[in-house]
Amino acid sequence: MLLLLLFAAIAIIAAILVVSMKNIMHCALFLALFLLSVAGIFFCLDADFLGIVQILVYVGGIIVLILFAVMLTSRVSSALLEQTNEQKGLAITACLLLASAITAAAFRTPLVTSFYTADPEGTTRSTGELLLTVYALPFEIASVVLLVALIGAIVLAGKKGE
Amino acid sequence: MNDYLAVFIFIVMALGFTAAGLITAYLVRTSRPSLKKNETYECGEEPVGGAWIQFNMRYYVFALLFVVFDVEAVFLFPWAVVFKSFGVSALVELLVFLGILLAGLLYAWKKGSLQWE
16 A cells, blocks of 8 residues: 555656646657556556556657657757646646546445455456457557557658658 | 566665765765766767757657567467477467468568658
């Protein structure tokens, strides 16, 4: 529980730094820290597979994508790019509304809080069993979705003579 | 959870070791900076310009491809854990999964996205 709170605190601090740092490169790196601490929260809740996915896909993949996007923009040479949000008030209002909506939904939904099945193997094994039996079709459809993403990425980003 | 406690201890130790090394070095070293000393160290080469230049657009395609296959690799972990107990049917299901993605890789290859011109 203590670890969970620690990771949550790191996540919140990192998230605030993401939107308040002046240097956009530092913002991206704090986003990585934020995603890592979310992975830590997953591990604390015994969702080890989700934690691994979080690290592999978000910290490993999405952050690379974001860093590349930052480095590909031509204005990155001005390191202290002023990061201002002209609609700060609107953004804060929208965030508060969204947060209260999520909180209200979380309190109204009867959440399963006792899924601590004490599986020494963790959740990866049960995930695999479900993927190959009950969710075999979604598993294969996931690969089609990935194929669509792949082709879409090539068509959009891989144009000749950019 | 307890398995990952060891990982957490390792992370804390790694961070502590780094911090302790840097802080000790900061406390005991003398500070006599000069223009030459403050230059960026680049394996003996003289650095030219800043490091934050605009990168080649082609890197982005590779990053996108990497993310797609990263997500694919995520699906392989739970599969690998249960592979032994499921046998041939698991293999067939994975081959279908990989076959569909292989078509994407072949498409990328054919389109020349894997080439650096």
